[in-house]
Amino acid sequence: xxxxxxxxxxxxxxxxxxxxxxxxxxxxxxxxxxxxxxxxxxxxxxxxxxxxxxxxxxxxxxxxxxxxxxxxxxxxxxxxxxxxxxxxxxxxxxxxxxxxxxxxxxxxxxxxxxxxxxxxxxxxxxxxxxxxxxxxxxxxxxxxxxxxxxxxxxxxxxxxxxxxxxxxxxxxxxxxxxxxxxxxxxxxxxxxxxxxxxxxxxxxxxxxxxxxxxxxxxxxxxxxxxxxxxxxxxxxxxxxxxxxxxxxxxxxxxxxxxxxxxxxxxxxxxxxxxxxxxxxxxxxxxxxxxxxxxx
Amino acid sequence: xxxxxxxxxxxxxxxxxxxxxxxxxxxxxxxxxxxxxxxxxxxxxxxxxxxxxxxxxxxxxxxxxxxxxxxxxxxxxxxxxxxxxxxxxxxxxxxxxxxxxxxxxxxxxxxxxxxxxxxxxxxxxxxxxxxxxxxxxxxxxxxxxxxxxxxxxxxxxxxxxxxxxxxxxxxxxxxxxxxxxxxxxxxxxxxxxxxxxxxxxxxxxxxxxxxxxxxxxxxxxxxxxxxxxxxxxxxxxxxxx
Numbered sequence: 001x002x003x004x005x006x007x008x009x010x011x012x013x014x015x016x017x018x019x020x021x022x023x024x025x026x027x028x029x030x031x032x033x034x035x036x037x038x039x040x041x042x043x044x045x046x047x048x049x050x051x052x053x054x055x056x057x058x059x060x061x062x063x064x065x066x067x068x069x070x071x072x073x074x075x076x077x078x079x080x081x082x083x084x085x086x087x088x089x090x091x092x093x094x095x096x097x098x099x100x101x102x103x104x105x106x107x108x109x110x111x112x113x114x115x116x117x118x119x120x121x122x123x124x125x126x127x128x129x130x131x132x133x134x135x136x137x138x139x140x141x142x143x144x145x146x147x148x149x150x151x152x153x154x155x156x157x158x159x160x161x162x163x164x165x166x167x168x169x170x171x172x173x174x175x176x177x178x179x180x181x182x183x184x185x186x187x188x189x190x191x192x193x194x195x196x197x198x199x200x201x202x203x204x205x206x207x208x209x210x211x212x213x214x215x216x217x218x219x220x221x222x223x224x225x226x227x228x229x230x231x232x233x234x235x236x237x238x239x240x241x242x243x244x245x246x247x248x249x250x251x252x253x254x255x256x257x258x259x260x261x262x263x264x265x266x267x268x269x270x271x272x273x274x275x276x277x278x279x280x281x282x283x284x285x286x287x288x289x290x291x292x293x294x295x
Numbered sequence: 296x297x298x299x300x301x302x303x304x305x306x307x308x309x310x311x312x313x314x315x316x317x318x319x320x321x322x323x324x325x326x327x328x329x330x331x332x333x334x335x336x337x338x339x340x341x342x343x344x345x346x347x348x349x350x351x352x353x354x355x356x357x358x359x360x361x362x363x364x365x366x367x368x369x370x371x372x373x374x375x376x377x378x379x380x381x382x383x384x385x386x387x388x389x390x391x392x393x394x395x396x397x398x399x400x401x402x403x404x405x406x407x408x409x410x411x412x413x414x415x416x417x418x419x420x421x422x423x424x425x426x427x428x429x430x431x432x433x434x435x436x437x438x439x440x441x442x443x444x445x446x447x448x449x450x451x452x453x454x455x456x457x458x459x460x461x462x463x464x465x466x467x468x469x470x471x472x473x474x475x476x477x478x479x480x481x482x483x484x485x486x487x488x489x490x491x492x493x494x495x496x497x498x499x500x501x502x503x504x505x506x507x508x509x510x511x512x513x514x515x516x517x518x519x520x521x522x523x524x525x526x527x528x529x530x531x532x533x534x535x536x
Contacts, residue, residue, distance in 0.1 A: 082413040085412035109489055109492050117406050117407065117409075117415055119407075119411060125406075143495075144492045145493050146495035147498045147503075148499055172492055186495050187494075187495045
């Protein structure tokens, strides 16, 4: 009887430690007046692994109160019936939605345009849109269909944008060390001159099912965070001249904190391992882009 | 332009510098939020060019002009009067479709910008049914007429050359999850089918579409698809060389 009781207690302790016991190790300064958010991409599978990663996000939310989440597209793989919105998104992130965390989505090559009407994607019925948080302007773009209308819109909005930080997020990476996809050079040919012209500071993308921090390109910081629901293990080309840091062994998400002229980042895996962290300094003030320095 | 690996992470590579100068000259830009040199440098790339090594910089300038000219040729389709007429007529036929589907949608309850998944699903289904009924007699080739097809094939062929063409063919023919897409006018594009990215440089050269209609590659075929109801408006075969 005593042995059964001990086993029972041990089982409870083991279960509890698996679910909640792993401590979170925050490397970000977590200041009161910061803009705090999460970056995830290629999430929409509805798998157990996506759920596990969401659970880790939730744990970090308890110590790092991020206000919103940027989604890099491929928000829903496969069918997009009403039930899919639930199983591939709502159920997975329910605790965060209950805490009024806003999700801002970009569209990927697996996403229908109608997602722009979905209440929890906050797209205001638009495939490309802008919103502001503190000192930061966020540009959600539709890299799946970069036509003249969107190019004109970007030029118009950026021309009058005086925000100190300008951040773009979309699905296809202009720079990537992925073996399966790689850099989207056609897209880059069109958007990079616009980014340079108007001083885009940071670009977040997905599509590649791994994490990669690209060496600053022409003064712009590029990050790929595309393993929020799918993983392409070992896909980052070894020795790629673009890579500053990469992680393709498990799924991950990014925690971001912007305060003054600094943007801090921490990348956390599904197994609650911090796989990258550091800070980038806003290009305008120090006169040049420096490599992100790790903590 | 190749990819620029930034050694040490500092913005100092020669290629990157040349690109910035070229950009400054070509688009006549300043860098209001991106300090990469002195104020003069920022405002006028040409002044940068004469700063230290005049000879090197003149060569750079000539090369840059050449590169820019090439880039502009590639991204700005210069159409002959006949081609322009063909493109205009094609655009008009697509606009006529857009008008028809707008008139159908106006009679439906408007979808909220904060819609529930059930509302999105229902709206799409009803929209499909009504447009299918309104276009019951639609036939293959009504919008992609033979002259429009010939023009579009030429533009696509011109856009993808050499290795780029091979890579794009691989993406479209081998990797894309589009095998279930039916090649039938007025039929829905399957919602589980991948919506393959349209190359941005190609989109800027093709005849312009109203926002409701999209170009899509499916295998070697080229489709016009309604972005909301998902119906295939028309298609042409053998578009990809």
